[in-house]
Amino acid sequence: MVCVCNATYCDTLDPLVLPAPGYYVKYESSKAGKRLERSEGKFQHQLCAPDVVLRLDTTQRFQRVKGFGGSITDAAAINILSLPERAQDHLLRSYFSEEGLEYNLIRLPMASCDFSLHAYTYDDVPYDYELSHFALRDEDTKLKASERWEGAGRGWGVTGAELSWALHLLLQIPLLHRASAVSKRPLSLYASPWTSPTWLKTSESYVGKGTLKGQAGDKYHKTWANYFVRFLDEYAKHNVTFWAVTAENEPTAGLINNYPFQCLGFTAEQQRDFIARDLGPALANSSHRHVQLIILDDNRLHLPHWARVVLEDEQAARYVHGIGIHWYLDFIGPIQDTVLPTHELFPDYFILATEACIGAHFWERDVILGCWERGNQYSHSILTNLNHFVAGWTDWNLALDLEGGPNWVKNYVDSPIIVDSSEGIFYKQPMFYHMGHFSKFIPEGSQRVGLVASRESKKTALEYTAFLRPDGAVVVVVLNR
Incomplete structure (x- = not known):
């Protein structure tokens, strides 16, 4: 079951109108083809x-909700902008407007991730501890990308190196503004880094096992903390502000030998010390002191241990607001053994599901158009999380191509929206409609x-x-x- 959208057609929902007292409104989706189908009824008093x-x-x-949403990776942005402009508008409205799912959360990778055309950071000039070369783009690549901007819908004639800086200036930032423009709800953005510049890492590589050089409090850690502040500074220049940052995407990935894409390893103890001595003070002493800090941002099986290590340390805990969890190893980390005791230990810190997608495991097919069971998997995860004190749920890529990419290491996965740029169309999958049963009706x-x-x-x-x-x-x- 899919809905096919193009420049002239896309299904929409009427803005939500609350029923009169004594009545209810029902929205139903089904494998047989119902897509958030609306009906009304009256409450009845029955003896039987x-x-x-x-x-x-x-x-x-119980807990209050922060919200629901997805991630604008380089891949998602490239796919959205590969469509005709009217189809782009339909896609963005489908996610963010009153006639769509009314997403209010957007996660943004801080520079590149596996869903990029290649690996890069915002300062790849070696040993630039002052971050004087930090930039979302430089004038040369800006001009080259700008000259090709009108051709974005027909395919990019740009090399990976040319495109790296331009992606954020010409892809993510305009999409963020366009999403905000169609949304009645305020959007909350949060950013996650995958890797630091290689010259700060023990591996001196974007990939594979590697941590920051040295130890908390030294020039390597201070530089990496200041990198967060510079990121927020640069986006602020483009009128984009953030609700939160995560300390690192999947910090345990960088502790694994031969890890295939961008990562930066931290143990719980290393993250605790980095936050206490470097990242926490850097944010607190900047103009971005309002930006909230989320720890872990990794599979929930690391709980409650990770939270104990970081949050039982007074110096680190005072800078932290929430805990991020991914779903990829949920089958070996039951929620009642991980998330529930974490909430009971630290009830003042929100828990947010920060990443999920289907197709990431080797035994799963990447893209299966119209797969109802994948929608069921989303709803099951969201319901389980919400019923155990989680404050919201963030999908991974907002849109991918028919292959499940682009992804520079071919780590293809599925997405609620799949784009076929050759036909100028996109498919709304069952996962899309399952997301809507939560995001549209359970506001922040x-x-x-x-x-x-x-x-x-x-x-x-x-x-x-x-x-x-x-x-x-x-x-x-x-x-x-």
């Missing part, structure tokens, strides 16, 4: 209860409330959650796998 009864208890209050500030199933209902395979919205409406999301 149905088999399935979910009892709402709004006196029980909503609070999870009690929802208890009757004894008979517990015999079913239903999964469910309930939220009280800031406008006083209640949202119940039910998944029947």
Whole structure:
């Protein structure tokens, strides 16, 4: 089941209108082809209860929601901008507008990741500890890319090296402004670095096992901390501000021999010390002191250990606001053994799902157009997370091509939107509609409330959650796998 969109057509949703007292509105998606199909009904008092009864208890209050969204990688930006301009608009409106899913979270890689055309950072000039060569682009590459800007929809005639700086100036930044322009909700952006410049690393390579040289408090760590501040400075010059940064994407990846793409290794102890002595003070003493700091940003099986190490240290904990988790090893890290005890230990720190996609495991096909089960996997993960104190859920690439890329190490995966630039079309997959059942109806500030199933209902395979919205409406999301 897919919806095919182009420059002249794309399915839309009417802006949400709350029902009158005593009535409800239902939105349903199904394998048979329903796509957030709307219907209305009236609450009835029946003496004979149905088999399935979910009892709402709004006196029980749990975590508040930060939101839902996806990531604008280089690959996502290239794919979106490969479409005709009207189709680009349809895609952005599908994700961010009132007639779409109303995403409010956007994750942005800080320089390159595997979903780039090649590896780069913002300062690849060796031993530039003052970061005097730090730039999102330079004048030469800006001009070269600008000359080709009008041809973006017909394919890029640019080498990887020419494109590296231009990507952020000409791809991500305009897309961020366009997304914001169509969104009624305020967008919260957060950024994650994959690798530091190679001259700061023990490996002196973008890939493979490697950490920062030296130890916390030295020039290597100070330079890397200042790199975060410079990143925020440069984006601010383009009127882009960030809600948060993560200390590192998958810090354990850089502890693995021969890791195939960009990484930077930290143990929990190394991240604790880097935050306490370098990154925390650098952010706090900058004009970006309001930017929140998220630790871990890695698979949840590292919890609660990682949180204990960092947050039981007073010097580090005072700079930290939240904990980021990825879903790739959920099958060996049950949520009740990882996320739940972390929340119980540190209830004042939010937990946010910061990355998920399907197709990343060697046993999974990369792209399967129209796969309903992949939508089920998204909803199951989101429901499980929300019911265990997680404050939101971020998908990985907003859009990929038919192969599941581009990706410079061929680490292809699936995405809720797949772009066929040769035809000027994009496909909305079941994952897209599953995301919408959460993002559209559970806005930022909503609070999870009690929802208890009757004894008979517990015999079913239903999964469910309930939220009280800031406008006083209640949202119940039910998944029947």
